[in-house]
Amino acid sequence: MFSKFKDHVDTIFVDINSANFELDKSVNIILSPSLYWVKKVSLPVKSVREVKPLLESLFEENLPNGTYSYEVYKQDDDFFIFAYEDQMILNILHEKGVASSQINKVYLAQSELFEQANAKRISEDTVLLVEDGIVVLLPVSFASSDELLDVCDVKLSKNSIRLKQFSHFVNEKSLYTIAIIFFVLIALVSIEYFITLKKDHLSQTQRNELFMKYGLKPTMFQNRSMLRGYESIYKSQTQLRQYMADLLSLKLKKNHKIKMITYKNKQLSVEFIGLKAGEEKYIEQMLKSKKCNFSAQYKNNIWYVEFKI
Incomplete structure (x- = not known):
C-alpha cells in the first residue's frame, strides 16, 4: 500500500525591516502589522457578506492616498476589517527576495498571531504583541522582550488574502x-x-x-x-425587328419589288427584283441612311441583300 503526503510548506514572517530571504521553494507569508491597516468593529449586521460593501467607507478618513484592497472576517461578535496596498506589499516582497511565483498563501499577523500571550521580538528595535485583541508592532521601549518571534509552527487559519498584481491599473469596479x-x-x-x-x-x-x-x-x-x-436573344430579335421595319419602310420605285425575305442562322436575306444593273444604288443610299449593316450583290437581274444579326 502506498501513502500520499502533502509537501510541507514553510511559513515566514515579513516586515518592512525584515532581512532578505534566500528561498528555493514556495512559502506561506504572514504579513507584519506594518504592512496593513486594521480595525476591530461591532456592527448591526450578522454576516461578513453584509460588511464587505461597507469596508471602503469604514476606512474612508483613516487611510493615506493609495489604491487599497479590503478584507474582513468575523471573530466572536466582532468584525476585524483590513485595508492593504497590494502593489506596495508585492514590491516589498520582491525587495526581500520573495518572487511572486514563490508565494503560496498570504496571511495577516492579526488572524494568525492574535493568541500570542507574550511580546515577541522581531528585530532589535521592534516587538510584536497583542493589545485589546489587536496584533500591533511597537518599539522595544514599550515592551521589551528577549523571545524571538517564530512562525514555523504556527497553525494557519483559513483567513488568507489574495494580492492583486494589477490592482494599480484596473480596480474591481472598473473590471465589473x-x-x-x-x-x-x-x-x-x-x-x-x-x-x-x-x-x-x-x-x-x-x-x-x-x-x-x-x-x-x-x-x-x-x-x-x-x-x-x-439577353442575347432579345438583342437579336430587336435587331431583326429594326431591319424588318427599315425594309418595309423603303420607298421603292415602280416595278421595283421585294420578292423574298428569309431569316436563318442569324442572317436576314432579302431579294429585290425588277431592277436593272445600277438601279439598286438609291436603295443602298436609303439603307445606309438608316445605318443598316449589310452586304449586297447583283446577279441574274436579282439584287441580293444580306443583313448580319
Whole structure:
C-alpha cells in the first residue's frame, strides 16, 4: 500500500525591516502589522457578506492616498476589517527576495498571531504583541522582550488574502463595469446575429418559392448564364425587328419589288427584283441612311441583300 503526503510548506514572517530571504521553494507569508491597516468593529449586521460593501467607507478618513484592497472576517461578535496596498506589499516582497511565483498563501499577523500571550521580538528595535485583541508592532521601549518571534509552527487559519498584481491599473469596479459592457455587447451582437439568420432564412425561402414559380435554375450561376442567353436573344430579335421595319419602310420605285425575305442562322436575306444593273444604288443610299449593316450583290437581274444579326 502506498501513502500520499502533502509537501510541507514553510511559513515566514515579513516586515518592512525584515532581512532578505534566500528561498528555493514556495512559502506561506504572514504579513507584519506594518504592512496593513486594521480595525476591530461591532456592527448591526450578522454576516461578513453584509460588511464587505461597507469596508471602503469604514476606512474612508483613516487611510493615506493609495489604491487599497479590503478584507474582513468575523471573530466572536466582532468584525476585524483590513485595508492593504497590494502593489506596495508585492514590491516589498520582491525587495526581500520573495518572487511572486514563490508565494503560496498570504496571511495577516492579526488572524494568525492574535493568541500570542507574550511580546515577541522581531528585530532589535521592534516587538510584536497583542493589545485589546489587536496584533500591533511597537518599539522595544514599550515592551521589551528577549523571545524571538517564530512562525514555523504556527497553525494557519483559513483567513488568507489574495494580492492583486494589477490592482494599480484596473480596480474591481472598473473590471465589473468592463465585464458588464462586454456581456451587453455580446448579447446585442447575438441578437443581431439571430435576427440576420432569420432574415436570411426568410430570404432563402422566398427565393426558392420565386425560383419554383418561374422555373428558374437552383443556382445563381446557372440563372445568370440563362439571363445572358435571353439577353442575347432579345438583342437579336430587336435587331431583326429594326431591319424588318427599315425594309418595309423603303420607298421603292415602280416595278421595283421585294420578292423574298428569309431569316436563318442569324442572317436576314432579302431579294429585290425588277431592277436593272445600277438601279439598286438609291436603295443602298436609303439603307445606309438608316445605318443598316449589310452586304449586297447583283446577279441574274436579282439584287441580293444580306443583313448580319
